[in-house]
Amino acid sequence: MIKQLPIFLSGAGKRDVRTQFAALCYRVRKNKVRVLMITSRGTQRWIVPKGWPMDGVTPAASAAQEAWEEAGVRGTPDDRCLGIFSYSKDADDLGALPCLAMVYAVKVEALADDYPEAGQRQRKWMSRKKASRLVDEPELARILRDFDPRAQGGSS
Template sequence: MNTKQQPIQLNASQKHGVRTQFGALCYRVNNDKVQVLLVTSRGAGRWIIPKGWPMDQQTPASAAAQEAFEEAGVEGKIENICLGIFSYVKSRNVEDELPCVVAVFPMKVKRLLRKFPEAKERNRRWFSVKKAASMVSEPELAQIIRAFEPALLPR
C-alpha cells in the first residue's frame, strides 16, 4: 500500500502556524526480527513514538534522542537520517489545536531504563514492525514504520 502524505487541515480559527517536532523511531533486533518501541500519549493513551519540540543547541536527531530518554526511558544510538515526516494535530484543549509536522529519526536502543522522567505518565511496549504500524493513528507514521529496515541504514 502506498500512502501519500496527508494534507494538514488549517482553518481560520487556528491561532498558530504549523510547528515542527522531532521524533525517535526506537528499535531493536530480537531473534533476527525488528521490534519497535511505542509509548502511550499522556492525554488519550494512544500509542505514539517519543517526540517533542526543537531544543536550543541540539540537532534535530539529538533532540529526538532526548525525547526518547524522557518519554520512553531509552538510551541508544540515534542516526542523523530522517526516515520521513508525518503530520498530526496536537490538541491542548478544545480551542487550542496546534498543527504539527514530525521529522522521524531511527534510534537503536541499547538500554531500557527502569527510572526515567515520564515513567509514571506513560506505558511503553515493544511491537513487531507490522503490529506497531497498526497501533499508531497517523497514516504517514504507520507507513514510515512499515517501510523501516535497519539493515539499509548507513554503517
C-alpha cells in the same frame, strides 16, 4: 555523509514552532526488528516519543532526548530523517496546533526503569507491522512499516 548541525531558535518559543522531532526506537534480536511504542499521556493512544526542537541541539539528538524523557531509552540516534508525519497537537490554551514531526531512528542500547515520565505512559516492544496498525497517522504507519535498519546500511 554530511554532519547534522544544531538548531538555534533565537527568540522562538514553543508555541511558534510547529515542527517536532520524533524517535523511532528499535532493536534487532535474532534478525527480527522490534520497535518501542509508548502511549500518549492524555488519550493513551500508541505513539512514538516526540517533542519540540531544543536550542543548540541537532534534530536527531532532540529525538533521542525525547526517547529518554518519555520512554527511558538510552540509545544512539541516526542523523538521517526517515520521514515526516503530520498530526494535530492539542495545546490547552491554543486549541489544536497542526504539527509536522520529523522521524529519526534511535537504536536502543538500554531501557531505564526510572526516567522523567515513568508512570505516565505505557511502553511496549512490538513488530513494525503491529505498530503501524496501532497508530492514527497514516504517514507514521508507513514509516513504521517500511523501516528496516538491516537494509539501510547504518545504525543496525
